[in-house]
Amino acid sequence: MLTHQLHITNSLSRKKEKFESIVPGRVGMYVCGPTVYGHPHLGHARPYITFDVFYRYLTHLGYKVRYVRNITDVGHLENDADSGEDKIAKKARLEQLEPMEIVELYTQKFHEAMHLLNNLPVNIEPRASGHIIEQIEMIKSIIANGWAYESKGSVYFDVVNYSKTHDYGKLSGRVIDELIAGAGNERRELEGQAEKRNPADFALWKKAAPEHIMRWPSPWGDGFPGWHIECSAMSTKYLGETFDIHGGGMDLLFPHHESEVAQSKGACGKAPVRYWMHNNMITINGQKMGKSLGNFINLEEFFTGSHKLLEQAYSPMTIRFFILQAHYRSPVDFSNEGLKAAEKGLSRLMNAAQTLRRLTSGASSTSDIPSLQKACYEAMDDDLNTAITLSHLFECARIINSVHAGTETITAADLELLKNFFTEFVFSILGLKEESVGGGSDIDALLQMILKVRTDAKANKDFSTSDKIRDELAAIGFKIKDEKSGTSWTRE
RNA sequence: GGUCCUGUGGCCGAGUGGCUAGGCAGAGCUCUGCAAAAGCUUGUACAGCGGUUCGAAUCCGCUCGGGACCUCCA
Structure with a gap:
């Protein structure tokens, strides 16, 4: 529907921009999905409802949309004393379950919540663990292009070198010098810093410690992918090197999305996303x-x-x-x-x-x-x-x-x-739905019969009977309304 | 400390340089056997202090709040 002038705020420019898809009539949209190591909470509801509505609206306007939302089931590190241990592995150990059992449980919980919130299923829901090969291939490309280096079994993105010719920080409004300087005085001691050429570098691949359960073989030894690479690899695979929309929470702007841009440019030489959209927090x-x-x-x-x-x-x-x-x-x-x-x-x-x-x-x-x-x-x-x-x-x-x-x-x-x-x-x-609608034709027929008795009682001025019916129906969850056109009922 | 965002009537929450947000709650009225629902009427808000302007809650500055991010944390 070209008559519409859809405008969306692009985080890249921080301005409202007219939306034009790369391929006319088609839209590729990627939204960062959940890390499935715990129950879905309120914070998850906002981005997925927001982008569900956007998906619905684009579809309504006549676009054929491919909506991709990942499930992160590997790679995130726990930032506490057990540094280096995979979040999912940690939870698994605590509950004596296999990591993939945890992933499965909370993936199902997530799906249930999405269903209840009336979010439509996405078109592709790739899992990070199912795309290790793609991630490794992408890392190899980045290394081949000179934007990453191996260090003691891990691979890091060379932010400083990259930023000499690229605008690292553009999306999130960071200035590379400030990142390097570490302006704050409360900076955390980060695990693995010694392996990096520069503190601003981020991991593409991490070497797995011996006790680390989730691990995969790679050209650099056994390990697991860095946090940001999965989204780059999977969005490229399913939506192409450059696609229309990438969405997520504002908290992901830096470093996650900034790094995604760098990884994609580092691997393919192209900016991955036309419109970045970010929802605010709760x-x-x-x-x-x-x-x-x-x-x-x-x-x-x-x-x-x-x-x-x-x-x-x-x-x-x-x-x-x-x-x-x-x-x-x-x-x-x-x-x-x-x-x-x-x-x-x-x-x-x-x-x-x-x-x-x-x-x-x-x-x-x-x-x-x-x-x-x-x-x-x-x-x-x-x-x-x-x-x-x-x-x-x-x-x-x-x-x-x-x-x-x-x-x-x-x-x-x-x-x-x-x-x-x-x-x-x-x-x-908007994807709203009626939650307490009727209870099927049998119940409606039954209610109609009861209400007819009550209407007759009212006609006979037998208000004690009519009120009794109303009260008792209310007690079991049926609310009734007397209107000019008759009596209607709803469930509480 | 740095970057960015934000402060609206009792509550939640839009928006714009001058003209109505909307929802919830409250008040009055109408309808009704009574309820419920609904309709009508009603509220005159834009953190504070300066500045720009014919005119600012809307632009600028400062002050005071709140928030996000600042390298592996949705």
Whole structure:
């Protein structure tokens, strides 16, 4: 759909840029996936919801998208006393499980969470452990091009040499001299520093200590890949040497994404990505979310309410809605108040969607429906502004309710249009869904029968019976509403 | 210490040099047997101090908060 002027903020330029895909009609998108060594938590929800919506929107616009999101199951080092030990290996030892058992368990947990959040499956979900060969080949290319060197069984990227002719630091806004100087006075003693020619160099391949469980043979001896190389190798394999979009959290800008750029340029001589997109972080009650503060909340704990900071359970759609109410480049603060407000707002939107299905048209329209549709598109085209999109959808909800209440009218043509785009935006693009809908035709038939008895009681002014039915239905989770057109029910 | 981002009404959260965000909560009214839902009305915010401007919450500077990253840490 070339009529749309989709603009997105490119981290490379820090400006909104018009989006144009490399191959017309097709988009290649890579998003950094999770390291599967623990339960998926709130921090995971944001990037994957954000890029899921982007994926949905691009698809809606008519692009054929290949969405690649990796599973990191090797290579990350633990930055504590057990330095050098693979994160996954460490967890495995603690739980007496095989490393790949851990990987499998948490990969499944991750998939479950993504499913509950209504994130569509990605097209390719490559695992780092399944692409060791590709990573080794890429490292060999980088060495052959003179941008990396071997040192005691490990391979390091030669940042200083590379930066003489390349703009290392452009993406993340770093200045190489400052990195080298180590400006801070609280710099950590990093493992392996002695092997490096320069502190700014980063590992492409690490030699495995004898006790290291996850290891693979390589031209440089047994070891495991560095943190950054997997994304470079896998994105190149599935999307090509240069592709359209690379997404991830802002915390990955440096060093992860900066290093990816350097690795790809070092191997292929080309910039790997046209548009870098980064979502902002999540805080809880105004505080940074972090392990040290003990305010990391797993998604499962949100869904069940089983965390001491949570006053109640929050459904996956409540989480999704809350995240979409903020722009993806703004920090978002999770609080019980905010989540409760989101829960009610979402419910208002979902009720409107239901009401819309049984809306009837009139002779004229009191609202400008085509303009609202246009406004929704404009908001999405403006750097994926889901907050504004939602505000327009709430305006739609107001109109739907007003028409239903009889204070406004809508023509058949406008009603058709409204049904189409409201449904499209709410469900297909934003990926929201109704969570507590009916319980099948049997239950509906049963409810209709009970409600008929109640309606008869009301007609006979037997309000004690009608209220009793209402109360008892409420007690088992069915909420009913008396409307002009009859009585309707929903599940709590 | 460095780089970058950020500070909006009771709460969450958009946005723009002058004109309405939106949601939640609150108040009043309407509808209703009562509820619920819904509709209408209502709030006059933009951290502080200077500056630029006819005009700034929106641009600039400083101050004070908050945050991310600073080499293997989503």
